[in-house]
């Protein structure tokens with residue numbers, strides 16, 4: 454048989470070239486597919502992270518300042534304090550600010566678990582601030598029973614229905630509210646320590662409602678009408694305080710006329726009498742790490758109350774006024790722990806919800 458060797462060589466070269474081309478094309482296709490899958494995974498993860506933040510910002514915060522900023526990383530989210538939102542008078546050492554960040558952390562972790570992520574949290578000091586880092590790792594989906602309560606929770610400052618919470622339910626709540634170093638104590642309406650705490654609250658009002666700086670700071674965060682709420686999406690709105698929307702020039706003098714010890718005590722007395730229990734949250738030490746952990750416990754507690762149809766609100770006066778907090782520490786049988794927050798709980802009709810700032814404003818670019 455005759456073989457044209459040159460032709461054979463040419464064909465061989467041609468075949469190899471074609472093969473090489475095909476291989477490169479295939480490789481490119483595989484790379485493109487991998488990139489596409491990778492991008493899809495990244496954007497799916499991004500969407501998950503954004504969703505977690507949507508739940509984080511539903512957390513409560515002092516005066517509804519929403520004092521958080523978030524940084525999205527590849528496999529973690531950082532929560533930073535937003536120091537533009539500090540309450541220099543009522544919260545000079547930023548205790549309540551860090552408690553609020555703890556609440557946001559708890560919401561974020563609950564949402565992460567619901568979306569199938571494991572979480573690992575650490576708190577670290579950086580330039581006079583504390584930053585919370587939540588590592589997120591995709592895992593099995595693990596439905597979180599409290600997840601659905603996040604958007605239902607609200608602070609309810611109304612007069613409650615004077616219906617008592619049963620001892621069994623209180624026991625369930627008691628079991629639910631301890632995170633490392635945080636404790637909670639329950640005081641039943643009509644028992645003597647309930648009245649002690651009511652008296653401490655009235656003394657707190659006396660101090661705070663006689664302090665011009667406290668009142669000015671509070672007024673700065675009050676939103677008197679719909680337009681103001683729409684513009685700021687923060688603060689204490691006329692609706693959550695049970696007032697109608699009105700121009701600021703009318704609302705401000707009305708609110709000011711109520712900001713005095715007598716009017717405040719009269720209103721708080723009715724509300725305290727209508728509630729079932731006081732709940733006092735304490736910590737072993739009083740440092741930012743303890744405050745953040747307390748915030749996590751508090752949020753768990755608030756969500757559990759929401760699930761059980763129990764209304765909650767804060768009456769923190771006696772924990773905010775330093776000399777009263779110190780007195781409280783030794784007056785109550787709380788093992789010399791630090792009083793952090795006082796809540797009243799009971800049954801009530803729902804109130805309007807507080808606004809939240811758009812999430813995009815809260816993300817550090």
Ligand SMILES: Cc1cc2nc3c(=O)[nH]c(=O)nc-3n(C[C@H](O)[C@H](O)[C@H](O)COP(=O)(O)O)c2cc1C
Nearest residue numbers: 513514515516517549552553607608767768769807
């Ligand atoms: C640390 C902390 C302290 C608070 N202190 C008070 C308080 O003393 N009085 C009060 O009426 N609400 C207090 N609140 C409730 C906030 O005003 C409330 O969370 C905020 O307005 C947002 O409303 P929401 O809880 O209904 O979402 C406090 C909340 C936090 C987290």
